[in-house]
Structure formats: C-alpha cells, structure tokens
Amino acid sequence: MGSSGNGFANNGNGQKGLLAAIEHRWRFLNGFVRHPNTVGAVAPSSKALAAAVCEPLTRAPRPVCVLEVGAGTGAVTRHLGSLLTEEDELDVCEIDHDFADIIEHGVLNKPPFARMMARHRVHMLRMPVQALPGCGKYDFVISGLPLTAFELQDVEAVFAVIRRVLKPGGVFSYFEYQWLRRTSRMLALGKRRDRIRAVNSYLTQNLRQHKFAGKNVLLNFPPAHAHHLRFDN
Numbered sequence: 001m002g003s004s005g006n007g008f009a010n011n012g013n014g015q016k017g018l019l020a021a022i023e024h025r026w027r028f029l030n031g032f033v034r035h036p037n038t039v040g041a042v043a044p045s046s047k048a049l050a051a052a053v054c055e056p057l058t059r060a061p062r063p064v065c066v067l068e069v070g071a072g073t074g075a076v077t078r079h080l081g082s083l084l085t086e087e088d089e090l091d092v093c094e095i096d097h098d099f100a101d102i103i104e105h106g107v108l109n110k111p112p113f114a115r116m117m118a119r120h121r122v123h124m125l126r127m128p129v130q131a132l133p134g135c136g137k138y139d140f141v142i143s144g145l146p147l148t149a150f151e152l153q154d155v156e157a158v159f160a161v162i163r164r165v166l167k168p169g170g171v172f173s174y175f176e177y178q179w180l181r182r183t184s185r186m187l188a189l190g191k192r193r194d195r196i197r198a199v200n201s202y203l204t205q206n207l208r209q210h211k212f213a214g215k216n217v218l219l220n221f222p223p224a225h226a227h228h229l230r231f232d233n
C-alpha cells in the first residue's frame, strides 16, 4: 500500500485519499488562521516527523498505554495506528472540536483503530490537556502541543499534568520546529520577547535534565526536532 506524506491511503482509493489529505490540510490551515497560538503550525506533521516522535514506542514491551495530546487532524494518530495492537490502549486529547471530529470520525472509527474502538481501548478526550484527570496511567505521552506559543504558566501546567499522568519510567515525547525558539527570541520585542525567553529557559532546563534521545527531521515543513524525555532519571 502506498501512502502520502501524512499517511493517507493512496492505493485503489488513491483519489479519495488525496482529496481527504487536501481537505485535512485545508482545515488545519483554517484552524491556524482561527487560533494561531493554539494550533501553532500551518501544516500537519509529516510521516517522518510522526515516526520520529513515536520512535521509543516501537521498542517497548507490550501492552502499552499511550496518551496523545494536541492531536490536530491526526497525523501522529494515524502513525500510532500502525504501531498499536488490540492489547494496547490509546487516549487522544484535543481541545479543538473540529479537529476532534476529524480524528474521531476519520481516523479512530476506521481501520486499524476500529477494532480497538470496539473493545473500548481508544478514547477521544475533548478537553484541554491541563484538565486531564488521573495519575500514573500512561507508558508514553506523545505531544503535538505548540509549547513555544504558550504562556509560561501554561507550559508549566502542561508539564505538571504530563508528569502526573505518566507511569514511573514513562516517556514524554514532543517536537518543536528547528530554530523557532532562537529566531523568535531574537526577533520578538517587548512582552512577547519576555514570554519567549521565559518559555525557552523552562524548556531548555527540562531538556537538560530529562532528555535521553532526540532526532532532527528535515522531511517536514518546517524542519523539526523530536525530543524524548524521562522524568525520573
């Protein structure tokens, strides 16, 4: 089976898959225009970036319990579909209802997720990540959240929730666009500059303390870097 850069089917149903990919890109761009600071990107992640951010999961003993946060139109969710089995569990958290509809109806209710759905092993959580309940549930948290566009207190709240919901030894993976923090720090002025500096210093400190692996991904627009962190090391 062939697939486009974002994992849409592109075989016998090639035209349908291509139209769906174009529609999802259009809706993603629309989402960015409506809520630039929440969406934080003009295009969904490429297949290469989705693979890089999910990489630690490929080597994990099964079953695994995974949380995806900031799922957008499902570029990473689709990739997770190729990695997870019926024994695994996936919760997908997305704040934007239009994007959550696309994921629920266009991804989770279709193969390869439909069987996990039927066994209630996949859940769509339509809420801000900051409101997630629970403690020590997940082996992996995979994030597409645009952390560099957030206020410092939101980034701190997100990290606190992620640390709370991860099992001991669990892995937090996220990506950021290359050079974004450095260039926006140089170009921003006034309060925006202060915000970027504060967020940058918080993220840098967490990466120094907790990052155990990472990968540059040039095959993405814009090029990105996937970070993998473990908090109790």
Ligand SMILES: C[S@@+](CC[C@H](N)C(=O)[O-])C[C@H]1O[C@@H](n2cnc3c(N)ncnc32)[C@H](O)[C@@H]1O
Pocket (backbone or CB within 6 Å): 038, 039, 040, 041, 043, 044, 045, 069, 070, 071, 072, 073, 074, 075, 076, 093, 094, 095, 096, 099, 127, 128, 129, 130, 143, 144, 145, 146
């Ligand atoms: C850059 S997009 C990433 C989409 C997708 N993961 C990808 O890689 O293509 C960021 C997503 O995070 C979502 N988001 C932003 N703030 C959020 C929050 N506090 N809780 C949950 N989702 C949030 C946005 O609605 C958007 O869909």
